[in-house]
Amino acid sequence: MGKILVFAEHTNGKLKRSSIELLHAGFNSGNEVAAVVFGTHGDDIVSALNQNGASEVHILKDGALDSYNPELYATNLISIIGKIQPAIILASASSVGKDLFPKIAARLNTGIASDCVSLNISGDNVTATKPMYSGKAIATVNFENSPIKIVLMRANQLPIESIDGAKSSKVVEHSLVASDLRTMIKEIVKGTSEKLDLTEANIIVSGGRGLKEASGFQMLNDLADVLGATVGASRAVVDSGWVGHGMQVGQTGKTVAPSLYIAVGISGAIQHLAGMSGSKVIVAINSDANAPIFQKATYGIVGDAFEIIPKLTEEFKKALHN
């Protein structure tokens, strides 16, 4: 049975939840899991990878990989793939994953299933499912003509249960393969938010035109702070310039799948639903009882956001303190 390579992403040395999901899926399949980590991190990441199911850890600790460069990442990962010779590669459909792995698939003359929401591994074979047509259909992706099967998973789709993965592991340190770069990262402009990206957030509080003006988002930020949530928005308010377009959820924004999505003053246009209908629980708060968002919601409140949200924030505070 072939190995599963998990491309493990971390934020300042802390494993991302989405990567832990992949490690567990690999471990639970019974295959051997080889994790690959790039960039600067502390030594404790090795034990975190072990505990989450990796029996082999491949480290490329080099500051040159602290920021993402497609060419440098591809060259180095392909060299490590050559050493591990995995049957399957699992990675997150993250900003880096989505950019990098199609390039790798092309170079390795192999197939990729992207933006997947479920995974079925059996020996060297894997199938995955993915939403298509804005979530109006779900399809199974099958591989053919693919020596290595690459699957990119959306975050928050796979269970994290406690697993008995704490056996010792082989640690392999790799050194940087320099390549002739035609791509250069000149500057990284950090976003103002310290919160998880929308695509990874477990709870999202999203606002629309019902918030009347940009300042209406203040009360959503307060609510989000209490919940540890990330704030999203409809296109209408992004286009009005109330918030940045990195916050847009929907067809021409981000596709999100949190456990809880709270839509405030959002009508529920099909293009918005396209980006969030995969959320586990949807709460809609809207003054119009006929707003289409209620047809997709799990729980609905007809009411004025300006009256409901501050009270809801207080109520969550109480509930989360007990």
Add this chain to the structure above:
Amino acid sequence: MKIFVCIKQVPDTETKIKITPDLKGIDSAGIKWVINPYDEYAIEEALKLRESQPGSQVWVLTVGPKSRANDSLRTALAMGADEAIVINADGLDSFATAKALAEVIRTEGGAQVIFSGKLAIDDNAASVPQMMAEFLNIPHTTVVSKFHLAAENIVVERDTEGGSKEVVQMMAPAVVAANKGLNLPRYASLPGIMKAKKKTIKEIEYSTLNLPAADQKVSYTGMTLPAEKPAVKMITGDSVAQVSELVKMLRDEAKVL
């Protein structure tokens, strides 16, 4: 300077989707087809680049069944593109599509910049631009919301996570995959539409490219409609009662807190 734009025709989001009896695809009858929204940003940026670089030409290129894909090329021509090519094929996956696009761009003499959308909203694969760049052995940047060309250097802004951005410089030629925010796509003008009608679209049969059958790497089966959600639970009462009931439901019933 030659600028290529790769576009895809996709079902309009408002269109109702019907799955074919073999569960491998969707019934194309009755579907309203549109240019993938991200590709409109790509077309617009190509036209803007041409305007800033006198003597340049914008070529639009698509892979699809020519019977309908030609409509999207006509729209791009009406917006102002100079030339259009369709690679006549149906059901190619991202890998085979990217290979075919790269092949045709190469045989048509290459380009200084190749634009595309960052993903197509039908299968959300976000793969073709990067694969095409790899097949052409040139750099790429995806999710681009700002573009600038200075001599041999392409400088772009790439949107990453949490509202962060990277400023990336690439040596031309390169592939640039557009995000929303790059520009505001123009509408086709009436004279543009009239002019576009008279243009010939070059048709290339996929089979004449002699690409390996093994370029097809993934296939879709077992297509289903998403499970119906249970009916919404409306929470009534005054606002105090509503919020306390909602929090209780989220904690005890939905168990998401």
